[in-house]
Amino acid sequence: MSRSSRITAFIGSPMDPRCLGTPLMPRLATLGLLMVLGGVLWGLARAPDRSAALAELGDSVEARQSIAAWESLWSELAERGVAALNPATNDASRRAAGDTVFMRYRNLWGPIDDDARLAFQLAALSGDPARKLALIEPLTRSENPLIRFRAHLELARLQRRLLDFEAARMAARAALAVPDLPERLSADAWFILADSAWEQDRLDEAEIALNAAIAADPGFWDARRLRLEVLARQLARPRQTGAVCLDRTRRMIEDLGALPTLAEDQTQFRDLADRFARQDTMPHVALALIVGLGYRWSGDTERARVILENAERLHGQLPHGCERLILKRISGLLEPASTPGQPP
Structure with missing residues (x-):
């Protein structure tokens, strides 16, 4: 038997009864399914950061909500800058802060x-x-x-x-x-x-x-100011989940952005950054992000850059998934803006 005959016998000729038992269309459908499956697996291997972060935070309702709120915050900042953090204050009967101890109604x-x-x-x-x-x-x-x-x-x-x-x-x-x-x-x-x-x-x-x-x-200055202190302490404590860590960091950013507007005093950005930067050692990357944003929003971009560039060495103090998301945002803040004054 010639070489070509042996090949024809192996794969079957169009008239070979063995070919009639394996129709062409099902084989093509199977091949197409395998190609689709391969594409899905490739996509999963290159899934967006949300999937990777979710795996590290734990695939729970709490983790999904935390990641969604975190990404929403940064989307708002990218679109509107720090103005996105201005709280609604439509109640004229309330002062943002007490004029005496805990008295702010009018x-x-x-x-x-x-x-x-x-x-x-x-x-x-x-x-x-x-x-x-x-x-x-x-x-x-x-x-x-x-x-x-x-x-x-x-x-x-x-x-x-x-x-x-x-x-x-x-x-x-x-x-x-x-x-x-x-x-x-x-x-x-x-x-x-x-x-x-x-x-x-x-x-x-x-x-x-x-x-x-x-x-x-939302316009309660005293409450937001105290929450900054409480959350800074809470983040430094052990035994918190990644989702809780991420929520606390997000709320600190929200409070940092809201306080100067409520006080009608933009110098508070720097005052707050100085307050947390005065600690002997920066305890974790979340606080480095808060301090860096405070200096950045005050206009001191050089001081912000120094703080943020040193954040990486603080890793290991917070839950891994939470740290990963924070460090990703810090890395983004250190990248040159595509346009001058680009928020956040």
């Missing part, structure tokens, strides 16, 4: 009866804590929920000033327990809970309460 309560108004006014004017308590305490039993809420809130403020943190927390919780109040009114009570927890080094409680205060009132 014409908040509307009309109240004359006796209650007089009691609140006399309590505010009195310098005697016992006298203040005697005037305010009966108002905690008022039938008017707004008066009852304000009385509990004033008691919480008073106990906080007296450094009785447990009594302050109890009064703040009583204020939050008053039913049928607008959510925005709860922010001050949440803040007193947070501040009291902070003073007692109860960082988890402080973080939860501050998140609630800012959710109720």
